[in-house]
Amino acid sequence: MGRFTARRRVTRITVGGRTSRRDDLLAVEEPLEIRVGRAPLAVTMRTPGHDIDLAVGFLISEGLISRGDQVAAAIHCAGADGENTYNVLDLTLAPGVPQPDASARRELTISSSCGVCGKASIDAVHTRTAHPVADADLRIDAELLIRFPDRLRAGQQIFEKTGGLHAAALFDARTGEMIVLREDVGRHNAVDKVIGWAAREGLLPLRGLVLQVSGRASFELTQKASMAGIPVLSAVSAPSSLAVEHAADAGITLVGFMRGESMVIYTGAERIANDPGEHAEHAADHTTAG
Numbered sequence: 001m002g003r004f005t006a007r008r009r010v011t012r013i014t015v016g017g018r019t020s021r022r023d024d025l026l027a028v029e030e031p032l033e034i035r036v037g038r039a040p041l042a043v044t045m046r047t048p049g050h051d052i053d054l055a056v057g058f059l060i061s062e063g064l065i066s067r068g069d070q071v072a073a074a075i076h077c078a079g080a081d082g083e084n085t086y087n088v089l090d091l092t093l094a095p096g097v098p099q100p101d102a103s104a105r106r107e108l109t110i111s112s113s114c115g116v117c118g119k120a121s122i123d124a125v126h127t128r129t130a131h132p133v134a135d136a137d138l139r140i141d142a143e144l145l146i147r148f149p150d151r152l153r154a155g156q157q158i159f160e161k162t163g164g165l166h167a168a169a170l171f172d173a174r175t176g177e178m179i180v181l182r183e184d185v186g187r188h189n190a191v192d193k194v195i196g197w198a199a200r201e202g203l204l205p206l207r208g209l210v211l212q213v214s215g216r217a218s219f220e221l222t223q224k225a226s227m228a229g230i231p232v233l234s235a236v237s238a239p240s241s242l243a244v245e246h247a248a249d250a251g252i253t254l255v256g257f258m259r260g261e262s263m264v265i266y267t268g269a270e271r272i273a274n275d276p277g278e279h280a281e282h283a284a285d286h287t288t289a290g
Contacts, residue, residue, distance in 0.1 A: 003028050003048045004158045004183075027158060027165050029185045034058060035077075035090040036100055047158075047165065047184045050193045051076070051089050054184075057196030059091070060204070061188075061224045062100075066130035068199030070097045131205035131229025134251025138208060138231045140173040142263070142274035147176065148212040149236050149258045155181045156214070166190050167214040170198060170206065173232065179209065187213060188220050195228045205229025217243045217256055226250040232271060234258055239266055 010024040033043045034055045046054060052074045059065045073092040078084045093099065148171050155178065156167045168190040169181040182193035191213065198206055210232040211225050217235035219242040225233045226246070233247065234255040244266045247254035253268030265272055 003030070027185055030087055033088045035088065036064075036093060038090055039099070041100055044186070044189060046186055046189045048086065050182055050197070051086070053182070053193045053196035053200065054189055055089050055091055055196065056199050057192030057194070057224075057228075060195055060199055061192055061227050063128065063130075063227060064100050065093070065097060065199075067204055068196070068202060070094050071200075129226045129229070129250070131207075131227070132251070133205070133207060133226065133229055133231040136207045136229075136231035136251070138173050139271050139273055140210060140232065142272050144173075144176045145210065145232075145234060145255070145272065146258060146261060146263060148178075148210065148234060149214075151178055152181065152212050152214060156183055158183045168194050169212050170194050170230075171210045171212055173208055173210050187215050187218070188224065190214075191221055191224045195224060198228065207231055210234055216240070217254060219243045219246055222246045222250065222252055222254065225252055232268070234263075 004027070005025045006028050007023050008026050009021060011019065011021055013019045028047055029045055030048055031043050032046050032048075032051055032054065034041045042058065044054075044058070055074065056068055056071055059071070065071065070093060071091050072094040075090055076084060076086045077088050077090050148169070152167055152169050155169065156165065158165050165183040165185060166187040167181060167183045168187070170179040171177065172179060180194050180197050182190050182197070184190040184193060191211065194211070198204060206229050209230060211230045212234045213221060214236055216237040217233060217239035219240060222233060222243045223246060231251070232253040232255070236258050237256060239254055239256045244254060247267040251268065253271040254266045255263050255272070256266060257264045
């Protein structure tokens with residue numbers, strides 16, 4: 001069930017000019033309680049819709065499962081007041097899949113701006129992946145990669161109405177085809193939604209795909225890419241220092257500042273093919289050295 005937007009009466013003013021009243025569309029933000037075997041695991045603030053994808057992607061990102069078929073069933077259920085508001089989702093794991101232990105539970109609500117809030121310790125976020133990418137031989141043309149942000153933006157239907165959502169998409173590194181796109185108030189939720197969708201489609205590990213995100217690249221996004229076996233993470237804006245460190249450690253190609261015809265490659269530049277540009281850079285370096 002998706003309740004992507006809400007309508008609100010607002011006042012719009014222009015300094016020194018006119019004042020008007022009108023209806024405005026807002027991106028919906030509501031809590032989703034994720035349960036596993038009826039036991040609460042986490043609460044995340046999200047845009048309703050694609051909740052099962054979100055929950056499955058979250059379990060993969062946390063290292064609790066590594067494939068979509070390890071979740072046997074999912075159902076929205078009633079909350080404490082007995083009313084089903086579609087904000088509680090209970091997952092049933094497949095036979096033989098271990099239930100999360102107490103240490104995996106989040107102690108705090110995960111806000112739309114933080115995907116690792118509530119972890120017991122900083123060491124816990126360095127989850128070991130079942131899908132390592134350091135040896136992934138993916139290679140993508142820079143001319144193809146630079147087009148992904150515009151294609152992502154063109155597909156953001158809810159952002160077009162509200163201006164208030166992040167987005168993530170998976171692109172085929174060979175053909176440039178956009179495989180799936182999801183929007184959410186939380187950048188980490190948008191990524192979990194595309195990973196969860198891919199897991200449920202039986203596509204993991206995603207070694208032939210590029211993860212394109214609409215904002216900055218944080219540690220949590222490189223962590224999620226690593227857990228899903230994604231070798232290339234491309235962001236419109238800058239990465240954080242910890243994101244770069246983790247990408248380097250995990251063997252992920254991390255690209256930022258995707259603007260116009262340029263990009264900045266922070267790690268794994270060998271996966272980006274751009275021969276004419278490489279020759280020009282070598283010439284510039286030689287000139288500077290001389």
